[in-house]
Amino acid sequence: MSLETPNEKPAGKPRAGKKPAASKAGTAAAPAASPYKPVTDALLSVLAGNLQTRVPREILSGEAAELGHLLNQVLEQFAAAEHRKQVAAQEIDQALDSLIALVREGDLSRWNTTTEDPQLGPLLEGFGKVIETLRTFVREINEAALRLSSSANQVLAASTQHETSSTEQAAAIHETTATMEELKHASAQIAENAGSVARVAEETLGAARAGRGAIGEFIQAMQQIRSDGVAVADSIAKLSKRVERIGTVVEVIDEIADRSDLLALNAALEGSRAGEAGKGFSIVAAEMRRLAENVLDSTKEIKNLITEIREATAAAAGAADASKSATESGEKLGAVAAQAVEGILSGVQETSDAARVINLATQQQRTATEQVVASMAEIEDVTRQTTQASKQATGAAAELTQLAGRLAELIKRFKAD
Amino acid sequence: MATQARPEQEFFCFRVGDLRLGVPSENVLEVLRAGLLTPLPRTPSFVMGVTGHRGVVLPVVDLLRFLSKGEARIGPRTRLFVGVSGSFVAGVVADTVLGLRRIPVSDILPPPLGGDAAAEHLLGVVQASGTQEAINLLNFTKLLQTARQRAVAR
Structure with a gap:
């Protein structure tokens, strides 16, 4: 045209x-x-x-x-x-x-302008093709905006979750750090205690060694007592024999005194029969008789003493026997005690070694714990940064979601169908 | 002097069982140990048996049984005194000989009246004075006679 x-x-x-x-x-x-x-x-x-x-x-x-x-x-x-x-x-x-209306209102579906003009036809056809392409674009953009919106939502959710978990992780790490601090203190305490245990075990070891020596001396003393007791028993047996001998001697003396008594009595009777002349004789005889009676009294006393001595020696012999068995059992007990002290010694030695090992181990543990605490502090730092980053990411995701919503809103204005 | 003023009699004093007895010393020949006694059958119970002494067979009398005051026991210390009255000789069992004692006649009290069988053979009683206890003084001659009579009557 x-x-x-x-x-x-x-x-x-x-x-x-x-x-x-x-x-x-x-x-x-x-x-x-x-x-x-x-x-x-x-x-x-x-x-x-x-x-x-x-x-x-x-x-x-x-x-x-x-x-x-x-x-x-x-x-x-x-x-x-x-x-x-x-x-x-x-x-x-x-x-x-x-076209203007289409662009202003975004309604691409309303394009159906036609013409009879053969010269204008190709132009409108070209416009139509452009609109069609636009429609395809809008459809695709719309779809993409929807997908973007859902993806942004997902990202937001994931980011929020990440933020929450990161916060939780930070709290957990803080707690762990506190626990590790406590553990450090506890291990220090344990190390100290183990040290004092080792010290006490050392002292106990010394005491047990002294006890072992004392028990050895005790056993020696017991053996001495036993040999002494045997000697005492021998002495008592000898004493008993001597006393028996004294008894026989006293019997002889008794017999002699009895005879003397009888003789004196008969002499007195003879003196009595001699009348006035035998009077002095009678007095002497009576005196002799009294002496004999005195002797008899003395021998009786001696006999009583001998009886008492016999009883006493029997008791002493019994006591010596009892002492012997007591010392024997004392020796046995001493041996048992020595064995027990040996056991205590080895046990205390083990305790001492174990305490030393514990002390060493807890010291190592303390250094390890300190390292862990340091690492925990670094991790906490990193986690804090992570939390910060995830917060920012959440913010960005929220913004992204908003933008995606806005994009979808905008795209909605273009009607493709 | 004093003896003349206060006449005395000598007694052979002894103890048998719970009794304290005295026998005039002229009736006592000598004192022996009570050795082994040979029991004699068909004799009164107060004759404990016989024993030999200086070639003479001597009957032994238990005064406790004779006076119905129990019975004597022969031990290692038991004495036997040889009593004599006229031609009669007998051994008498004594647990302990107290000794010869001179007792003033005036101190001798008459035996208690209405006594038992023992009383008829008593000369008297010496009361306890100081440490000395009461002693029954025996009429040994009469006692020996009674004993002979009882032994024969049997």
């Missing part, structure tokens, strides 16, 4: 150019030849913008009439072309309006 219009215009213009020349000639020849005046008037009217102007044919004749007829034909064609141009412009306006 546009191609045709310029073609047509030059075709008209030369005519128009010719016309002014003709009109100039006419005007120049007006006073001379007025037959072209209607043509000139008509041309002037057309130039003034009135395209409906036609050359009145009835007033013309000859060449002028033919010229007027041609001019009218030209004007007719020109008017038709103008009309076609207006229609095309109208259709283009409509299409543009439609």
Whole structure:
């Protein structure tokens, strides 16, 4: 259409150019030849913008009439072309309006503008293709926005969860650090206790060694006592024999005293029979008898003493026997005690060694715990950073979600179907 | 002097069982140990048996049984005194000989009246004075006679 219009215009213009020349000639020849005046008037009217102007044919004749007829034909064609141009412009306006509305309202589904103009057809077809492509884009963007929204939601959820777990992890790590501190203190306490145990075990070891020596001395003393007791028993047996001997001697003395008593009595009787002459004799005999009785009293006392000594020696012998068995059992007990002390010694030795090992182990544990505490502090630091980062990530994810929502909202404005 | 002023009698004093007895010293020949006694059949119970002494067979009398005051036991310390009255000689069992004692006649009290069988053979009683205890003084001659009579009557 546009191609045709310029073609047509030059075709008209030369005519128009010719016309002014003709009109100039006419005007120049007006006073001379007025037959072209209607043509000139008509041309002037057309130039003034009135395209409906036609050359009145009835007033013309000859060449002028033919010229007027041609001019009218030209004007007719020109008017038709103008009309076609207006229609095309109208259709283009409509299409543009439609496009503008489409862009403003985002409704791509309403595109169905058609034309009968064969020149405009390819243009509108091109527009249609562009719109179709846009529609596909919008559909895909819409889908992508939906997916983005759900993904952003997922990311947000994951990030929130990560943040929560990171916070929990930080708390757990803090707690662990506190526990490790406590463990450190406890291990220090244990090390101290183990040290004192080792010290006490050392002292006990010394005491047990002293006890072992004392028990050895005790056993020796017991053996001494036993041999002494045997000697005592021997002495008692000897004493008993001597006492028996004394008893027989005393029996002899008793017998002699008894006989002396009898003799003195009979002597007194003889003296009595001698009358006054035997009186002194009788007195001496009585005195002798008293002596014999004294001896008898003394021997009786001695016999009593011997009985007592016998009882005492028997008791002493019994006591010596008891002492012997007691010392024997004392020796046995001493041996048992020695064994027990040996056991205590080995046990205490083991205890001492174990306490030393515990002390060492707890010291190592303490250093290890300190390292763990240091590592925990680093981990806590890292975790704090992680928490910070995850917070930021959550914020970003929230923003992303918001943006995705907004994008979806925006895309929704474009109706593709 | 004092002896003349206060006449005395000498007694052979002894103890048998719970009894303290005295026999006039002229009735006592000598004192022996009570050795082994040979029991004699068909004799009164107060004759414990016989024993030989200086070639003489001597009957041995238990005064406790004779006076119905129990019975004597022969031990290692038991004495036997040889009593004599006229031609009669007998051994008498004594647990312990207290000794010869001179007792003033005036101190001798008559035996208690209405006494038992023992009382008829008593000369008297010496009361306890100071450390000395009461002693029954026997009429040994009469006692020996009674004993002979009882032995024969049997």
